[in-house]
Amino acid sequence: MTYPKYLEEVISSLELLPGIGHKSAIRMAFQLLDMSDGNLEKMGESLKALPQAKTFCERCHSLSTENICPICNDSSRDHSLICVVSNYKDVYSIEKMNTFNGVYHVLGGDIRINKGIMPQDLNIASLLERINENTIEVIIATTPSIEGETTALYLNKELKIYPIKITRIGYGVPMGIQLDYLDGLTMNKAFENRKEVQDMED
Numbered sequence: 453m454t455y456p457k458y459l460e461e462v463i464s465s466l467e468l469l470p471g472i473g474h475k476s477a478i479r480m481a482f483q484l485l486d487m488s489d490g491n492l493e494k495m496g497e498s499l500k501a502l503p504q505a506k507t508f509c510e511r512c513h514s515l516s517t518e519n520i521c522p523i524c525n526d527s528s529r530d531h532s533l534i535c536v537v538s539n540y541k542d543v544y545s546i547e548k549m550n551t552f553n554g555v556y557h558v559l560g561g562d563i564r565i566n567k568g569i570m571p572q573d574l575n576i577a578s579l580l581e582r583i584n585e586n587t588i589e590v591i592i593a594t595t596p597s598i599e600g601e602t603t604a605l606y607l608n609k610e611l612k613i614y615p616i617k618i619t620r621i622g623y624g625v626p627m628g629i630q631l632d633y634l635d636g637l638t639m640n641k642a643f644e645n646r647k648e649v650q651d652m653e654d
């Protein structure tokens with residue numbers, strides 16, 4: 453027996469989510485059907501608004517409803533310290549620990565040569581443009597994965613012509629983990645254990 457077409461459409465939309473297989477999508481679609489009309493409409497509206505609402509800070513490329521995000525605009529933060537992360541969600545993971553008082557730069561992913569994601573597809577040029585005589589340190593906090601390491605190596609190569617300190621957050625953090633799965637303590641340690649990466653290529 454086939455599902456009604458409107459339900460099939462919901463199922464195939466849900467299957468687009470990473471980690472959601474066909475069976476889970478069917479289960480979720482039925483859960484949605486059981487929801488009240490009002491809640492369904494509210495959910496639909498917020499999803500529909502996402503493409504327009506998803507805007508980024510012009511400076512650091514974090515999610516921001518303003519041209520310049522509240523962190524970049526905050527003069528009490530240490531703008532000489534730039535933490536480079538792979539994804540905008542990582543900013544939230546680091547902010548959660550409440551100890552990092554620098555600013556961010558979101559690359560928009562990691563270098564994945566096999567998937568055609570090259571350095572020029574990431575926000576690397578704008579990072580280099582941000583570095584000036586006030587910059588003291590760039591902390592590379594890309595994803596702890598092969599791709600994140602590749603990206604870190606590339607960044608180090610690009611950054612080392614500048615008279616700044618380049619550090620990589622200390623892993624302790626297991627490879628392959630997403631930053632948002634780290635608890636505050638582990639993340640804190642990763643920052644405390646950050647090491648200079650001048651000799652990363654050796």
Ligand SMILES: [Zn+2]
Pocket residue numbers: 509510511512513514516520521522523524525
């Ligand atoms: Zn910003």
